[in-house]
Amino acid sequence: MEADLELAVDWTACQAHGLCAELLPEHITLDEWGYPLFRRDPLPRRTLKRARRAAADCPVLALKLTSAQGS
Numbered sequence: 001m002e003a004d005l006e007l008a009v010d011w012t013a014c015q016a017h018g019l020c021a022e023l024l025p026e027h028i029t030l031d032e033w034g035y036p037l038f039r040r041d042p043l044p045r046r047t048l049k050r051a052r053r054a055a056a057d058c059p060v061l062a063l064k065l066t067s068a069q070g071s
Helices: 019-023 045-057
Strands: 005-009 028-030 036-038 063-067
Antiparallel strands (some): 005 063, 028 036
């Protein structure tokens, strides 16, 4: 069984392109500077494919899927 996954961002790499919010709008919003905001809870299984795509398509590879805390 796959561990619960959550989104994490490398703040030193993120350049606020906002593509992640376009690809996963129900989980990621942008602040006034274009940086991603998201809940730190596990992603629903039904969104994992799109979450992986958002991480892979990040222009600077700043978005990652990580094991959820406490899993």
